Amino acid sequence: MNNSIVTEFLILGFTLKPELQRALFIVFLLIYLVALLGNALIVIAIICNITLHTPMYVFLLALAIVDIICTTSIIPKMLGTMLTTGRSISYESCMSQLFFTWSLGAEMVLFTTMAYDRYVAICFPLRYRTMMNPHMCVTLLGITMVIAVTNSWVHTGLILRLTFCGPNTIDHFFCEIPPLLSLSCSPVRINEVMVYVADITLAIGDFTLTCISYGFIIAAILRIHTAEGKRKAFSTCSSHLIVVSLYYSPVIYTYIRPASSYSFERDKVITVLYTLVTPTLNPIVYSFRNKEMRTGIQKVFAFLRH
Template sequence: MNHSVVSEFLILGLTRSPTLRGVFFFVFLFIYLAAFLGNALIVVAIICNTTLHTPMYVFLLALAIVDIVCTTTIIPKMLWAMLTAQKTISYVGCMSQLFFFTWSLGAEMVLFTTMAYDRYVAICFPLHYSTIMNPYMCVALLSIVMAIAVTNSWVHTGLILRLNFCGPNTIDHFFCEIPPLLALSCSPVRVNEVMVCVADITLAIGDFTLTCISYGFIIAAILRIRTAEGKKKAFSTCSSHLIVVSLYYSPVIYTYIRHASSYTFERDKVVAALYTLVTPTLNPIVYSFRNKEMQTGMKKVFSFLKC
């Protein structure tokens, strides 16, 4: 049962400078609109086009929804604080933000691995793809993604709810994340740190390793392609995917693998921005907008809206 005397937290945000705060407001407003509209367009295009109802696009649909949840959980509140200088967030609001953020974090990591496996099957076993990646397999994989994400979120949020916050309530960050909350707790946080480390090893490092292995097999298959144009196209796609995946996993592993006493929040704010703001904006560009079938589906959506 929670015995915390803190009823609200004060979130300092990215900067205390009024001038920089105004600049950051427009920068992150643009980032949020780009991420939200880009991912929303992917959701609409895939739902409205039956030709895109295949495993690869179903996983892209799930990734787009996760990115919308991630950015909407964090950025609107941050923009409101920049605009009004109202930096407080209620205890319940903070815990809700933490829950949905950790859910999206876990879901995105497992989805990257699932999507890499889907591409591995498609490239390495093209003749058996429809048999392996049948509707039942897709449902099973998405159910695993959801189960892992919800479990991860419930565990960390539940452990935070058990902590007492009886002293300082200033969060030196731009949202309610686990490290700054642990730094504010007046209860022992050893169990929290152990579970964060376990999750980082199993989800972040584990999923990143599995994703790299899948792309290793994919690259080996690409090398067997005879045409130079085919190799160039395949390598371009794989390299862009791996860059985005690395950009996501690296800061996550860096943030959550350390002891609470080693957190340096000024630097960690920049690191956190990579996997909370930058990657959800890049995902639609890298995974969808460069795809010809997706471009066709989006054109159909725009032509329908014009009518």
């Protein structure tokens, strides 16, 4: 239920200086186009190429869809505030944006699932098809969806219970929980506790499981006898771990701290890493460096040229 008497919020964004706004508009527009086109190519290539209908690419497909949803829920509105003086967003639109942004929880679970998939493929190659059968893939994707939707509903629902009766300026570039809590006229202790619990269970929990999977993968790589094989394997794992770290580090930093330590100016920059940068890097790290994926994308371009 909406207990708020505030009907709209004003999104402050990164800066109010026109010259900086123009520069940031170009930067974030390029980031959005790269993220959108890169992830859209992955979706089309995987759907249209039957040879890519394997567990690894199905998880990549899900990751690309999540990235498209999350970036699209944030960047277009942010770009609009940079172009015009209209920085307002309705209460309902703000809550919708919050819901879809928190579906990024699916990305955490997908990182863990993809790490587990690679662990099985590298450590148990002869049993891979049996262990990662279609039923297992559907189950893992179902669990991911349930966790993401539940996470979004819980946090959005708790925000909807709050009363906003005073200042309505969100000191951020989108509707984010910490700045919204600072505007509430109601007690926010339960919201802070639930954000902390979600960060412990989802962010730290998934990050730990992901690192464990890659730990086993690295141990298996060390048993590879050829130097070239080790180099290629370590190159792939290291790039994956860099992207995972870029995502988890700011998420954990943002939500696990006491509310009294928030600095919205600093947090805006940190938030960019997991809401905008990571979705842009995912296609490059997880897909474009993959030979089968590149072949699938080339087929898409070949089809479009005819």
